[in-house]
Amino acid sequence: DYPYSLFLFHDSMDMEVMPDIYVMTTAWYGVTSTGNQADYAIAELADGATENLKSGRDVLKNYRYVDDGAPSANTIQERDEMIEQTEIILDSGGFKLKFVVKSGYQPPDGASV
Numbered sequence: 779d780y781p782y783s784l785f786l787f788h789d790s791m792d793m794e795v796m797p798d799i800y801v802m803t804t805a806w807y808g809v810t811s812t813g814n815q816a817d818y819a820i821a822e823l824a825d826g827a828t829e830n831l832k833s834g835r836d837v838l839k840n841y842r843y844v845d846d847g848a849p850s851a852n853t854i855q856e857r858d859e860m861i862e863q864t865e866i867i868l869d870s871g872g873f874k875l876k877f878v879v880k881s882g883y884q885p886p887d888g889a890s891v
Contacts, residue, residue: 783811813844816873823871827863834863 783802788795824838837860841849847864851857861878868875877889885891 783815817844819871820868820873823867823873827867831863831867833860834865834867836860837864838867 785800785802786797787800788797820838820842824835827835827838833856837847837849841847849860851860857880865875877886879885879889879891
């Protein structure tokens with residue numbers, strides 16, 4: 779439990795007034811540390827995933843670069859299991875996937891490829 783983004787603030791903006799201390803509880807897009815915080819959180823979620831989510835855990839630990847995953851599977855069933863388990867793990871930490879792009883399928887509208 780390490781607070782990553784603390785900030786000090788007081789409505790008066792007076793340097794003589796002791797400010798209140800706040801903790802950011804969500805990622806603030808554009809802040810340099812946001813990516814590192816997300817990466818750490820995803821790694822922690824993967825490490826804490828149960829054995830029945832082994833496929834998703836493997837994706838997050840070994841086949842992820844920043845916010846992209848590039849695992850492969852031998853069957854459609856294995857692929858779909860990886861996607862489902864990865865989503866379960868990420869969801870447990872409040873992460874939501876915008877898109878899932880599958881090889882051989884048309885990407886969803888709005889997905890950058």
